[in-house]
Amino acid sequence: MSERPSFTDEELTAYLDGELEETAAGALQAALEQNAELRARLDRLTLDTSQISSAFDALLASAPQVPDIQQEIATPRGWSRRKSLGAIAAAVTLSLFVGGGAAYLAKRSDLETWDQYVAAYHALYVNGTLARVEQTEPQAAAQLEQISTALGKPVAYSTVTGLDGLDYKRAQILGYEGRPLLQMTFLSKVGAPIALCIIRSENSRSVPLQVRTMEGMSSAYWAANGYEYLLIGGSDPDLIESVATKLTKTL
């Protein structure tokens, strides 16, 4: 009697899926007849895959309407179309990223206010999150203008590029409880990701600059003229304070 051939779970799976080539399938079949242990292993992989397909087929009815692609094509204004594509791409980037963090944030029961959420979210940033963001200056300026204007709080490109010690990267819109939140990101000279976030204030009160540590990162919070601000990231409170002080005057 020769040593009975051993089969991997991958081969058993391929067998179940009718993807194992004939010779191997024959050998497996023969082995199954002899080997109860192998049969038990096969059982542990046996699944009615039609249940999966019918469960997912039920989802098709939940699909949204087909986007009006024809209208997109019909728009001959190249720039504006490009722009809308960019906006959608930005929205996708945003929602994917937020989505990634969402599961983590959902587990945090200690988060109550928007700035706490932002801090917890920002704690997920690593140097690499922003290091590869490459935009030309006009692109970055257009993006900032578009996004900040959408928030109702236009931010000049020169304001965010003229900050000592911070290299401006990009802007995106996030959301907190249905309120849009403008997030601008930077890398510090030592490579720490820094974010400046602006949200429309719910009570319009003014709060003077407060420097504090959140989620182990330096941060500065203030509120003025109907908006609240949070600058956060890295572990250099002096940098955060000096940049924030400048921003209180320029924003």
Next chain:
Amino acid sequence: MKLQKTARSEVAEGLKHHFPRLWRYCLVLAGHPDRADDLAQATCLRAIEKADLWAPGTQLDRWTFRIAQRIWLNELRSEAVRRGGGMTTAEDIDLPDGRPNQEMNFFAREVLLEVMALPEAQRTTVVLVYVEGYSYKEAAALLDIPIGTVMSRLAAARAKLVCKLNEPKSQVG
């Protein structure tokens, strides 16, 4: 120029037909209906934009799945927040309401949630092979992975699903 126009309208027409399936694949990739909507829309626009790269006569759905996947992976990679792919919020996925057979609905829902709870790499492979009916070879080509990886993803997914779907529910709520 005229050729391009034809390719575009053909792609647009094709997209209309299989948009629900494209959206579903986006949902499997993205794990959340809202993100699936955005991804599906971005995929449609990209497909239109690149329509002249599509070879008429080949399967448009596969081509767009590939685009969806590329958009999804590239966004994710550039954001560097992918942590093992297990970030699905399966609770957010809803089957359409009002199905006549409640019991079946419950089970279908459970199957759906368990599949969506698999790591991203496994659930996309499961859906391509068991829902979309791709062969291993086709799935491997679309996912840009060796066939062996398709096999190991499916084996791992099967082992998990068999366990989950057979385990007695101690609490239903």
